Amino acid sequence: MSELLTGAQILCRTLVDAGIDVMFGYPGGAIMPFYDALHGHAGLRHILVRHEQAAAHAADGYARAGKRVGVCVATSGPGATNLVTGLAAAYMDGSPVLAITGQVGRPMLGRDAFQETDVVGVTMPVTKYNVLVRDIEDLADDLREAMAVAMEGRPGPVLVDVPKDVQNQKAEYKVSGVGCQGSGETRHLTPDTWHLEDAIQQAASLIAAYAEVRELAERTGMPVITTLLGISAFPQVHDLHLGMPGMHGEVHINKAIQAADLIVGIGLRFDDRVTGNTATFAPRAKIVHIDVDAAAIGRNVPVAVGIVGDARRVVERLLAVVAPRACARWWEEIRGLMRPRAEAFAGGLSPDVILSALADVTGGRCTIVSDVGQHQMWVAQRYPFQRPNTHITSGGLGAMGFAVPAAMGVRLARPDEPVWAISGDGGFQMNMAEIATMVQEGIEVKLAIFNNGYLGMVRQWQQFFHGGRYSNTPIWSPDYVKLAEAYGIPGWRVKEAGEVTDALRQANETPGPALVELVIEQEANVFPMIVPGGSLSEPLEAAPV
Ligand SMILES: Cc1ncc(C[n+]2csc(CCOP(=O)(O)OP(=O)(O)O)c2C)c(N)n1
Numbered sequence: 001m002s003e004l005l006t007g008a009q010i011l012c013r014t015l016v017d018a019g020i021d022v023m024f025g026y027p028g029g030a031i032m033p034f035y036d037a038l039h040g041h042a043g044l045r046h047i048l049v050r051h052e053q054a055a056a057h058a059a060d061g062y063a064r065a066g067k068r069v070g071v072c073v074a075t076s077g078p079g080a081t082n083l084v085t086g087l088a089a090a091y092m093d094g095s096p097v098l099a100i101t102g103q104v105g106r107p108m109l110g111r112d113a114f115q116e117t118d119v120v121g122v123t124m125p126v127t128k129y130n131v132l133v134r135d136i137e138d139l140a141d142d143l144r145e146a147m148a149v150a151m152e153g154r155p156g157p158v159l160v161d162v163p164k165d166v167q168n169q170k171a172e173y174k175v176s177g178v179g180c181q182g183s184g185e186t187r188h189l190t191p192d193t194w195h196l197e198d199a200i201q202q203a204a205s206l207i208a209a210y211a212e213v214r215e216l217a218e219r220t221g222m223p224v225i226t227t228l229l230g231i232s233a234f235p236q237v238h239d240l241h242l243g244m245p246g247m248h249g250e251v252h253i254n255k256a257i258q259a260a261d262l263i264v265g266i267g268l269r270f271d272d273r274v275t276g277n278t279a280t281f282a283p284r285a286k287i288v289h290i291d292v293d294a295a296a297i298g299r300n301v302p303v304a305v306g307i308v309g310d311a312r313r314v315v316e317r318l319l320a321v322v323a324p325r326a327c328a329r330w331w332e333e334i335r336g337l338m339r340p341r342a343e344a345f346a347g348g349l350s351p352d353v354i355l356s357a358l359a360d361v362t363g364g365r366c367t368i369v370s371d372v373g374q375h376q377m378w379v380a381q382r383y384p385f386q387r388p389n390t391h392i393t394s395g396g397l398g399a400m401g402f403a404v405p406a407a408m409g410v411r412l413a414r415p416d417e418p419v420w421a422i423s424g425d426g427g428f429q430m431n432m433a434e435i436a437t438m439v440q441e442g443i444e445v446k447l448a449i450f451n452n453g454y455l456g457m458v459r460q461w462q463q464f465f466h467g468g469r470y471s472n473t474p475i476w477s478p479d480y481v482k483l484a485e486a487y488g489i490p491g492w493r494v495k496e497a498g499e500v501t502d503a504l505r506q507a508n509e510t511p512g513p514a515l516v517e518l519v520i521e522q523e524a525n526v527f528p529m530i531v532p533g534g535s536l537s538e539p540l541e542a543a544p545v
Contacts, residue, residue, distance in 0.1 A: 007136050007167040008037035011100065014140045016043050017175070018147055020071055022062065022412055023047070023100075024055035024405075028075025030115060031102025033167035047408070047441050050433040052079050054405035056086020056157075057394075057431075059097045061369060061409030063155075064392050068096070069147050070409055075102045077115030080161075081122060085399055088126040090157040092396025093229060094293075096150035097157040099123075100143075105165040106134060123159050130159035136171040144176060154293040209312040210388040213266060214238070216315050221327040223334060225253055227268050229395040232385035242334070246274040247530045248377045252337035254528075254536035257282050259333065264288045267311050270300040271396070272533075280535040290314045345521045349497050351378035351450075354518055357501040358420065358448075359384050361508050366418040367392060367410050371403035371427035373457040375450040377526045379422055401430030407445045408438060418446060418508055425451040425477045435487045438513040446507050447515040449480060452522050460525050464544050480517040491515040 005013060011034055015023070022045045027035045038046055049055045052074045059070030074080050080101040090097040104113040120132045129149040131142050139162065146158040210233060217224045217240045224234050225245050234241055242253045254276075257263065263285045268274065270289075275281040278301055286304035289297045290311060297306035307314050345351070355378065358366075364386045370376040370393040385391050392410060394402040407421035428449045438445050450456075459473040484491025490510050492503035494517065507514035528539040 003173055004170050005173045006033065006037065007133075007139055007162065007169050007171070008033040010136070010139050010171065010173050011143065011162065011167070012037050012041055012044060013173055014143045015071065018069075018144065020069065020098075021045060023071035023073055024049050024058040024062075024409065025073030025100075026052050026055060026075070026079055028077075028079050028102065028115070030076035030104055030164045031073065031079070031100075031162075031167075033164060034073070034100070034102065034162070046073075047412070047437060047443070049405065049437050051431065052082035053085050053401065054408075054431055054434050054437070056083045056097060056099065057089065057399070057402050057405040058409035058412075059099075060086060060090040060093075060095045060157075060402075061392060061406030062413045063090070063095045063097055063409070064093075064406075065367060065389065065410040066413030067389075069098050069150050070096065071098045071100065073100045075115065076104055076119070077117045079115075080119040081117055083159075084123060084126065085397075085401075087123055087157045087159070089394045089397040089399045089402060091126045091128070093394065094154045094156055096147075096155035098143075098147055098150055099127075099157065099159040101159060101161045102167070103132065103161045103163040106163045107165070109163065119159065119161050126157065127159050128156040130161070132161045133163070133166055136166050136169045139166065139171070140174065141176055154291075154296075209310075209315065210234070212312055212315040212319060216319055216322065219319065219322060219324050221325055221331070222264070223256060223327070223331070225249075225257070227274055227395075228380055228393065230268060231380055232387065232389055232391040236383070236385040244380050245536075246276070247532070248381065248526050248528065249530075249536075250341065250381070251339065251528050251539050251541065252334060254530065254539060255337045256334050257285070258535075258537050260285045262286055262288070264290070265303075266290045266315070267292070269296050269396075272300075275301060276530045276534050276536045280537065282536075345524050349495065349500065349518060349520050350524075351375070351382055351520075353497045354448075354450075354500055354504075354520075355379065355383045357504050361501060361504045362418055362420075366390070366420055366508075367414060369393065369403045369407040369410055369419065369421045371421070371423035372398045372400045373424040373427060373455070374452070374460065374524070374526045375422055375424050375456070377457075378450075381526075400424075400427035403427065404431045404434050404445070404447065405437075407447075408434060408443045411443050411445050419444070420446045420448055422448045422450065424456055425449055425453065426455040426475050429475075429477065432483070435484075435489065435513060435515075439487055439489060443513065444511065445513050447513065448504075449515070449517045450520050451477060451480070451517050452520050452524065453477070454522060456524075457526070459523070460529075463523070463525070464529075464540070465531075480515060484515040487513075489513045489515060491517070493517045493519065495519045 024047045055072035059072040063070030104116045150158045288305045289303040290307045294308045367390045370379045403421040403423045411419040455473040481491040494503045
C-alpha cells in the first residue's frame with residue numbers, strides 16, 4: 001500500500017514510524033516545509049530551543065538517557081552550523097543523534113545561495129554518516145538508514161540534509177524493512193514493531209551489562225576503576241569500586257594502575273586524560289581491551305588481547321569461563337596506598353557538602369548532568385552514584401554549555417525522576433537562555449551553578465603553569481536569583497554550608513524548573529592532578545610553588 005506525500009510529510013511519517021516522538025529544533029527558510037508538516041502533527045512533539053547548539057545537546061541528552069535516537073532539526077546555513085558542537089560532542093561520546101537540516105533548493109546548490117553551507121562537508125568528520133538527499137525517492141530510506149547507522153555498533157550522530165524543493169516534492173510513501181536496531185542483527189523489523197523491541201533490547205543490554213560487570217568483579221575480586229564516562233556504570237560505593245583514574249583521579253587509583261599486572265578495559269578509549277603519558281602508563285600490565293569499536297583497540301595503548309564486541313555479551317562469555325578468586329594480596333597493596341581524601345576547600349561551602357546534600361535530598365534518585373570544568377571533576381570524584389547511567393557529561397569533547405540543554409533532553413527521556421544540571425558560572429552563561437525553553441515547554445530541570453567568579457579550571461592551570469597570570473579567566477555573572485525571577489522560576493543563592501540542604505530540597509521539591517546558585521571558594525583547586533602529558537605516578541597534591 002502506498003500514498004502520495006510531500007517530502008516534508010515523508011520525513012514526519014518516517015520519524016513516527018521509527019518510534020520518534022520528540023525532537024529539538026529551530027525553524028528557518030530552508031526547513032519551512034518540514035515545520036509546516038509538523039504543525040498540528042499528532043505524535044511528534046517539537047521543542048523550540050533558543051539556539052541550535054542546545055537542540056543538538058538536548059537530543060544528545062535524550063539519546064544517552066533513553067538509549068535511543070535523539071533528534072534535532074535546523075535550517076540551512078547558520079542553523080546547521082550551530083549544530084556542529086553538539087554533533088561533535090555526540091560523536092566523541094558515542095551518542096546516537098539524528099540531525100535533520102534544511103538545505104537550499106537543488107537548482108541553487110553550489111551557487112553561494114542565501115544561507116547555503118555545505119553542511120555535509122562541514123559535518124563529515126563529526127558524524128558517522130551524513131547525506132544530502134537529492135532524490136525524493138531516497139528520502140525515507142536515507143532517513144531510516146541514518147537512524148540505523150546511528151544506533152549500530154558504537155552509536156554516534158548522523159545528519160540528513162534535505163533541500164527545500166525535495167521537502168515540497170511529492171512521492172509515494174513506502175513502508176520499508178530497514179529498521180533502526182542497535183545490535184546490527186535485527187534490522188528487518190517493520191516500523192511499528194522496531195521501536196518497542198529496540199527500547200527493550202537496549203534497556204536489557206544496559207541493565208545486564210551493569211549486572212554482569214558487577215558479577216565479573218565480584219567473581220574475580222578485581223578492583224574496579226571507572227573513567228569519566230564510565231561513572232555510574234558500577235555502583236560508586238561498592239567495596240570493589242576504587243573511583244576515577246587519570247588527570248584528576250585519586251593517588252591510590254593511579255598508583256594501582258601503575259602497579260597492576262592485568263588491566264581489563266571495558267568500553268573505554270584509553271584517552272590521554274586517563275593515561276597521562278602513554279610511554280609510562282601501566283608499565284607492568286598486560287591489557288585486555290574489550291570494545292564494540294574495532295578501531296579503538298590498540299589505538300592509544302598496546303594491548304595483549306583485543307576483543308571486539310558488545311560489553312554485555314563479552315562479559316557474559318567471560319563469566320562462563322573465569323574461575324572465582326580473591327585478590328587479597330593485591331587489595332592489601334592498594335589499601336596501603338590509600339589516604340583520606342583531601343578536602344577540596346579550606347572550609348565553608350565545599351563540593352563535598354554540596355554533593356552529599358544533593359544525594360540526601362534526592363535520596364540518590366536523580367540523574368546528574370554536569371558541564372565542563374572543576375565542578376565536573378568534583379561531581380565525578382565525589383557524588384555517590386548508585387544506579388546505571390545516572391551521570392551524563394561531555395567527556396570526549398568537553399563542551400562547555402552542554403549541561404543545561406542536555407539536561408532538558410535527559411528529563412524528557414526520564415520524566416519520572418529529578419534531573420539536575422550542574423554547571424560552573426562560565427558554562428552556565430553559555431546556554432542559560434534555555435531556561436526560556438524549559439519554561440515554555442514545561443521541562444522540569446533543576447539548575448545548580450557552582451559560582452567561583454572564574455573560569456575555574458583554566459584559572460587553575462594559569463595558577464599552576466602560567467605564573468598565576470589570570471588572563472581573561474575572572475568572569476562576571478548576573479544576579480542569578482533575579483535571572484530566575486525574570487524567567488518566572490524560583491531561585492536561591494547559597495553562601496553558607498548550613499543553607500545548602502534547605503535550598504536544594506526546596507528546589508528539588510518545587511514543581512517546574514528551579515535554580516540554585518552555590519557561591520563557592522573562588523580559588524579552590526581540583527586535586528590530585530597529573531600534569532598534562534605527565535606520568536600517573538607523579539601526582540600534584542598541592543599547587544606547585
Ligand atoms: C566551549 C568551550 N570553550 C572553552 C573550553 C575550555 N575550558 C575548559 S574548562 C573551562 C572553565 C570552565 O569554567 P566554569 O564553567 O566557570 O566552571 P569551573 O571550572 O569554574 O567549575 C574552560 C574555559 C571548553 N571546554 N569548552
